[in-house]
Amino acid sequence: MLKRFFPILDWLPKYSKDQLSGDLSAGLTVGVMLIPQGMAYAMLAGLAPIHGLYAVTVPLILYAIMGTSRQLAVGPVAMVSLLTAAGIGALNPATPELYLAYAITAALMVGVLQLAMGVFRLGFLVNFLSHPVISGFTSAAAIIIGLSQLKHLLRIDLPKSEHIQEMLVALAKNIANTHLLTIGTGIVAIVVIKYGKKLHKSLPTSLIAVVLGILAVWGLNLTDYGIKIVGEVPSGLPGISTPSFDPGVWKSLISVALTISLVGFMESFAVAKAIQAKHKNYTVDANQELVALGVANLGAAFFQGYPITGGFSRTAVNDQAGAKTGMASIFSAVLIILTLLFLTPLFYYLPNAVLAAVVIVAVIGLIDFKEALHLWKEDRSDFWMLMATFIITLTMGIETGIGAGVVLSLGMVVYRSTRPHIAVLAKVPNSSFYRNIQRFDGLELREDVLILRMDGPLYFANLNYFKDQLGKLMMERGNALKAVVVNADSINHVDSSAVHALKDWVAEIQNQGIKLFFTGLIGPVRDIFAKTGLVELIGENHLFMSNQQAVDAFDNLPTANGQTQKYKDYALQSNV
Known part of the structure; x- marks a missing residue:
């Protein structure tokens, strides 16, 4: 019975030296990825970069203990970060401290919802989102995420928005104020991140871009020429945080928390199943995954993090680097903890444009043109469902888009069953x-x-x-x-x-x-x-x-x- 709720009890007693080498290699590789990604995604969520690192300490360890996937790498992801920013931004918090309190509360609510869904065996709810709807929603959200980072990449003032028409109008008005040195820094970072792996697929290109950006700013005094940097990053482990239990706040955040719960689980479970298909020594259980993700989000809520889920790219890297068990995630968490204790001063000169480049490269791969072309040829009804979700998400916002996607999916099921x-x-x-x-x-x-x-x-x-x-x-x-x-x-x-x-x-x-x-x-x-x-x-x-x-x-x-x-x-x- 305990093994069902704590899968670590199944694989840890049988742990071997052969598994250790693969887990250690994968854990360090993913940990190196998590440092720049965590900081970049925290900025995308509207938080200080340090909270992205906090979100990959305790949550990683909790998932390793309770998750059924041996390779899934949890942490901040672009989609959930944008959803967090959209949901909290709508509340117009007056201070950064209040914004953080709302983010922590959102993590608590996501944790409670996912844990409850797992306990009551509601993993089937993810089936309410069909693949065309997921593709349309993800592609639109990726475009919105990419556009939201242009303010850092171009160093211009852009309002917080998740409506493409508002973003494009603001971009057109401010494009003349583009800071050329900043955009040059960002483009170099994008080239390094995207094409550096052509030299060797195991190169931590995001970290290389971060290091090069820090050295360039520090060595050439680029702050004197207008380059915006992260600045002081607090050192030390995260303290205990207290989410808000104000019913008014919960009422305001419930829609975004529910959206993150479903979208986060959908993304996490999809990649966990894809990786598990390559490994025949364990099975992925949807309901236990909900429990594990819920507990991990509770850990984020009480240790100054924000909502997290399993990530596509990190999980793929984790698997390719040789991860055999959840120990790989524990090794990643240890590396982040060491970074928090000793290395945060090194990020003082990190350019915001480089973090924006990390996010932009990560989301480019989420725009799925091939799926739209495939559906146009094979199934026009699914194509139009994809396009409807895509357009609604772009023009009316992330939450409205995912809600419309659920309605469209259910509507299509009802329509087809009536005919x-x-x-x-x-x-x-x-x-x-x-x-x-x-x-x-x-x-x-x-x-x-x-x-x-x-x-x-x-x-x-x-x-x-x-x-x-x-x-x-x-x-x-x-x-x-x-x-x-x-x-x-x-x-x-x-x-x-x-x-x-x-x-x-x-x-x-x-x-x-x-x-x-x-x-x-x-x-x-x-x-x-x-x-x-x-x-x-x-x-x-x-x-x-x-x-x-x-x-x-x-x-x-x-x-x-x-x-x-x-x-x-x-x-x-x-x-x-």
Whole structure:
């Protein structure tokens, strides 16, 4: 039982020297990545850079103890940082101290929400966001994040906003005030970060850019020429912080906390599952991941951090560098702690433009053009859902975008379930198999027997569609139609509304003198038919295992003159 809630108890007793070398290498590599990224993402969240480092100390250790992924690297990420800034910025805190209090409170709320979702096994909630919606939202958020960093990259005044139209108008008004030395510094940092790995893929290019930026500012006195720097970074471990328990603050932050909880879990779980697929010695549990992330966020809340989650790039690096267990995250946390104790004075001359470059390079990869092109060719409805989420997020804000994405995802599920696929079937020559006439040529299509298959549950929301489609198909056959065979292989549920409608429909068809057969009823649906009297109404001898059995039964029914139905009189070759 304890191993379920503390997965470290599963792998730690079996820990070996072979695992130690990989974990130590990966832990130090990711720790080196976390230093510049943590500081940059904290600035993106509107906080002092030091809080990005605080957010990767205790939370990393807590996740290593409770997380089911052995390679997931948690910490600040661009998306969550922007959501934090957007949610807290809307409250217009009067002082930096109040802003920090709200950020800490947001971390507490995210932790409570994720922990509660994990305890109550609500990990399935992430399924409410379809892949096209996630792609559209992520791409739009990446653009907003990138634009938000232009104020540091260009050293111009830009208002805090998450609406692209406002950002572009402000950029156009202030572009003439661009500080050339600052933008030059930022461009050099972007080139180093983005293309430095071409020299060697294991190079910590973000840290190299940070070191080069610090040396340039310090050695050339670039602050005298207008370069903005981070300035004094407090040293020492984070003290205990106290989140706000003011109901008014919680009410104001609940929407952003819920958004971060879902988006953060979605991002974290997606990358954890992708990495786990390469390792067969453990499984990732969605509900335990929620618990672990929730506890990690609680750790951030009480140690001056802000909301965190698993990151794509860091997790990939962690895996590639040889991480075998959660010890890699513990080693990363130890490196950050040593940095906080002894190395923070070295970041005094760090240019803000370099931190902006770290963020910009990180989010460029989140803009997914390929997915949009793929959906345009393969599935137009999903393409338009992606574009709607993308445009809403860009123009109306991050929270509105993710909310619209959830609504669109659910709306598409409802829409598709109300219009289930209905196939008209015909016989494959010289066999007892029946296939969709829209997909196969040369089938034996009978005018007197309509055989159809409905793919999906039959319930109150799709009853009218089913009846309308069936009515159209029957009308096309006209007076030649003598029997209807409903293939129920794909009907997995029938609700009470459908039962009432089916009774009326069965009676209506029988009154027209048309024979009705059902085939392939699965157990639960057959039970419903039996309990509600549908079996009695349809007739036990009109329920069959296969379409061919139903057709044979119809052919052997006596006609008015005492003869049986003649298959050959109605057999046609489908030209479809």
